[in-house]
Amino acid sequence: MNSAPLSGLYAPSLSLLTDLYQVTMAYGYWQQGLQDREAVFHLYFRRAPFEGGYAVAAGLAYAVDYLQNLKFSEDDLTYLGSLKSSAGGAMFPPEFLQYLRELKFTCDVDAIAEGTVVFGNEPLIRVQGPLLQAQLVETALLTLVNFQTLIATKAARIREAAGSDTVLEFGLRRAQGVDGGLSASRAAYLGGADATSNVLAGQRFGIPVKGTHAHSWVMAFEDEATAFTAYAKAFPDDSVFLVDTYDTLEGVRHAIKVAREMRANGHELGGIRLDSGDLAYLSREARALLNEAGFNNVRIVASNDLEENLITSLKQQGAKIDTWGIGTQLVTAYDQPALGGVYKLAALRKPDDSGWDFTIKLSEQLAKTSIPGILQVRRYETDKGQPRADMLYNVAEPLPEQLTLVDPLDATRRRAVRLDAPYRELLEPIFRRGELVHTLPTLQESRARAHREVLSLDPSIRRFLNPHTYPVGLEESLNTFRTKLILEKRTVRPA
Amino acid sequence: MNSAPLSGLYAPSLSLLTDLYQVTMAYGYWQQGLQDREAVFHLYFRRAPFEGGYAVAAGLAYAVDYLQNLKFSEDDLTYLGSLKSSAGGAMFPPEFLQYLRELKFTCDVDAIAEGTVVFGNEPLIRVQGPLLQAQLVETALLTLVNFQTLIATKAARIREAAGSDTVLEFGLRRAQGVDGGLSASRAAYLGGADATSNVLAGQRFGIPVKGTHAHSWVMAFEDEATAFTAYAKAFPDDSVFLVDTYDTLEGVRHAIKVAREMRANGHELGGIRLDSGDLAYLSREARALLNEAGFNNVRIVASNDLEENLITSLKQQGAKIDTWGIGTQLVTAYDQPALGGVYKLAALRKPDDSGWDFTIKLSEQLAKTSIPGILQVRRYETDKGQPRADMLYNVAEPLPEQLTLVDPLDATRRRAVRLDAPYRELLEPIFRRGELVHTLPTLQESRARAHREVLSLDPSIRRFLNPHTYPVGLEESLNTFRTKLILEKRTVRPA
Structure with missing residues (x-):
């Protein structure tokens, strides 16, 4: 126990900034020999905060800093080694602690740039790599991105109200x-x-x-x-x-x-x-x-x-x-002090390496059912750069010629995409095999982007009261696959 | 600008964890030769959070850590030296930065122990010492104590609901x-x-x-x-x-x-x-x-x-x-994510050192008008240690023989104190002339205190819906003095 709670708080390691279950699952995967099975997780929120029409992505610079410095220090390992099971023995054996000692972050990370306007269900960060590692970083990524996205969004709304003041x-x-x-x-x-x-x-x-x-x-x-x-x-x-x-x-x-x-x-x-x-x-x-x-x-x-x-x-x-x-x-984002971002497993390499198993988390509410695949977000824009609609699609599957967007909450609501519609892909490579491959923009640049992107939204999406819903759809074949997976996994009860 | 926002965040100095106006006021006091004038500030909240009947004090261990390590590093001073006025010159002259370089915290600090149940208007921390220093620590003390008191209180309410689960x-x-x-x-x-x-x-x-x-x-x-x-x-x-x-x-x-x-x-x-x-x-x-x-x-x-x-x-x-x-x-204390604690100047040594000027901040709402004096909180208890009423009084003035508590919001509501009623004084010496003179309890001990103190409150004060108001009064002569000061300071307008 530390009686000086502030002193050297973040130095030298933030590797214990996590829920214990990340470490217990890491041990379980290691014990099962599953630690290196390739996995894909998406970090996303389901609904924009403040009953608003959009959010402003933020926190990536912190997330990059955290991932670059991810390493268990001897103090961290001593603490983990001191934890006991109910039966009195060590919670984690020395061999596993040695594994953690040598662990290096080797995942691929793709993310949407800070300052980008984003919507529900869109992966802000995609982590692809060894299951144990990709799981381990969940809590810290959520802590850093949830809060900063929340506050950047609140600030954008206040900016909207203040105009040029x-x-x-x-x-x-x-x-x-x-x-x-x-x-x-x-x-x-x-x-x-x-x-x-x-x-x-x-x-x-x-x-x-x-x-x-x-x-x-x-x-x-x-x-x-x-x-x-x-x-x-x-x-x-x-x-x-x-x-x-x-x-x-x-x-x-x-x-x-x-x-x-x-x-x-x-x-x-x-x-x-x-x-x-x-x-x-x-x-x-x-x-x-x-x-x-x-x-x-x-x-x-x-x-x-x-x-x-x-x-x-x-x-x-x-x-x-x-x-x-x-x-x-x-x-504090007083009227909604937390963004409910989640981090969900969406794909797992087949044991025989023959391709992917796409995974889904069910819920009694369709809105809380996850989206399987290795997702990219494609934003269709007008010639003037105004966002028209976003499409989530699985990069591990070929895209059909004709693209149709399906509302994930109501499959009867669809939009066809013009073949020549201009677009950009929002998720950019940040890490490759654990190495930073992206030059982070300055805070000023991210701020300029936020300003530009918020203003590019139609005022009906920016308004505070009952904003218009910006269209975010699943590419049709992804939606079909997701529906099939839900039906497979869901128990059919007698009526 | 730092592109690695987490790295070494709190090391080595937290002295810049403050609002700029603390530093500009410090410069102003220094320029006026007022830096060492003895001042008294109180940190307190006005109403318990969550529309509840009490709060649980927390954050003092962090505050002590902050105050013990308060020192401007060369990096801090370089940054302050780089700030410019609108006219283009330096905001702060080198002589003032040199003063900050040599600054040592020499205040007296009294505080209510973590885990104590507390009520509106009660100083959780009292800082007495050189005006410049006592002012400078305002923001950090508020940040640390506001949030942790909020969360400790929320946890106590959840504990109340969960019973022994x-x-x-x-x-x-x-x-x-x-x-x-x-x-x-x-x-x-x-x-x-x-x-x-x-x-x-x-x-x-x-x-x-x-x-x-x-x-x-x-x-x-x-x-x-x-x-x-x-x-x-x-x-x-x-x-x-x-x-x-x-x-x-x-x-x-x-x-x-x-x-x-x-x-x-x-x-x-x-x-x-x-x-x-x-x-x-x-x-x-x-x-x-x-x-x-x-x-x-x-x-x-x-x-x-x-x-x-x-x-x-x-x-x-x-x-x-x-x-x-x-x-x-x-x-996040979702339903009320901030405690509105404030830090108010309450006394200032007279220039000729002949005694104190007690100070007041007015407001159109009586509840937001501050309380002058050098305050102590005396808690009257039953023989079994159950709190009965709290009295705020000015330790710089003699107490009358017969003590009467006056409701600060309604001077017609009064309670006489039995002469032999048992009590304890809640504010304890923590620092004397900048030296820590208090052995902080362990977190376990503070937790045990919180548990004991919350349970000692009458259930009518602990309930969630419309709790009974625990009596907190100003000692009558303090109330009389405060009323006089309000009338002196308030502008009388034509009706």
Whole structure:
């Protein structure tokens, strides 16, 4: 047990960042001689979060980092060796620990680039390789990709509501742990935030950092105007005064008084910030006071549990807000704090190496039944690059000449694909036999991609309330095969 | 920018895990010569989460670790030195960076022990010391304590619903980032979970780890019974078979078949796990099948988006479930994924050192107005150790002979305290002048405390729906002083 829970948390190894059952299954496969049987897993979610029409893929850079450094350290192995079975013996024999000691990640990994818009059932990551290894990485991949995709999507929705206004993320204090804050800052920026308050995220990821002062700053001085003057002395060109410590509109008047002093010294106040009360009313009143005093360029920053629906409502009410500060609602994805991504076995090399067994997980709900095959996602686009429909197909089988997309939830809903329709394949090679073969884009590039891709979606898919469903279909022969497999595996009971 | 986001994440320094405004305020205080003015901050939440009657304090061990290692590294300072003002110059001058380089944490910190039941407005942590330092640690303390208190409280509620049944936490894959999983596992165990699936949490914190196999294990074999047999070979005394890959009750029959083989070899099946479908119905049917076959001791583990209300409902429906596997709902506190803890300045040494200025943050809502003073929480208990009422008082002022508790939201609600009533003071010294003066309890001890303290609360306070409000009052003279301060600070407008 470690009494210093933060110290050296991630160094040197994250190999134990997994559910125990990954390790017990690894032992079982090893014992059965199945460790190297070639397997294919897909990581995907079933429904876009927030009852929305799309998601923004994120987390791949973390996943790559995790996979590149996957190695059991001696500390890891000592811990695994210390685990006991109920009967009192070691849970894992030394021979298996030795196997883990020598284990190297040798899988192929294909993935959809961060910042791509994605939809339910589409594999964000496909892992192909030795069964034991491909299984072992499940938990960490899900942890990293589920959360960051969730937050990037939330940020894209907030960006949608904010339009061209500035969006600041400052949720660290309400985040779910250190990395719940840090990786949220990264994903929020990727999805559309302009800056973060999180200094560590600024340092590690090159995200612009922003921030001014807290209520305590004002409380530490004799009066509000003195506090503002002192702050302006420290940051003559970057001051945003928080005006609601005592009385918001009085605060605005004090800000104007200090802004006049600043102007007399050749500086301009950057903005004021409202953090409580009726933001629609207060922002209009503040704008009027500022303009009347000749401070038309002083920005109004607003915060206080804001999210996309509140931003939309405030805009409809004529709020005069230039910059939106978003904390809790963004970094925790408050209205849906988890994306239910899963990682499912979809193919297994036949024991005699004569081809593939495609596998399926049944469920009483068709939506939860998995999709067999070695899947690729083909996105058909208009000539202008607007997505029209996505097709999931099995790369291990030949494609028919005429392609038809079948709705996985309603096989009677179909779309024919024009033979000359332009498309791109979304899953790209990332690892080959455990070696990174892909140059990861910078965070800025992924952010630009997210921006471009979200805007390329039809507004009916981007809207918050009952969005239009973007068509994602199974290629017809894949759907036929899946149906056959379901019927084979499902028990037929007497009525 | 770091293209390997996980590598060495927390090493060597967490000093930048903060909002930029803490650093800008630090610079402002330093510039004003206010950096060493003695200040007092309180960290507290306003309302218990989940509309519940209490919370379980957690996160202090992380906070202590953070504070003990608070030091700006050269990398940190290089980054801060690289930040620019809008006018293009450096945001922070080299002299200030040198000040940060030499900065040592020298505050006094008092805190309520992890595992203690706590209520709205009670300081969980009090930081007293140089203004700059006491301000600087705000964000990290909030991040660490808000989240872990939230999760420990959720776990206590799930424990309440589960009674003496086993509770397993296995939420890592849906957690909010690496540490959103790791610190959640710790807090969940502290609050009442019996074990975790998270191997890293097992290694770092000594939490028992549990887990068996996934659906993919079953899919990797020719049929379900073969898969179970193979698993039993690997773990003859610790097998729990997941029975719902294809058809749940067929799965139970296959489990029974393999359990018979195991028994013939001198081993007993540990349990079966249901992960989908109608858990009330399926668990009763499974229990009947198992008992009929002579496997009355095989446990039934259930999972699938469970939380305290579903557990209560399943028990009312007569579900035959022995072990509750809780993932997403526990580690993200799904129904309220953030605790709104705040950190407020409450006292500032007068410039002439003649005593204290007590400070207040106003709000249009009385519930959001802060409490001035240097606060201690006194808990009055029955002779049997059952909490009766908590009193917040200002340790910097003498206490009157006769103590009266005043409801901070309704000054007409009062309680007199019996002169001989037994009590304990909840805030204990943790740091003195930056030195750790407290021996932290082990996680096991904190967990035992949480268990004891939650059970000591009246069931009316523990219930989920409209719990009774535990009385927390301001000592009367503190309340009088606070009211005076509010009236002084509040602008009186024409009606």
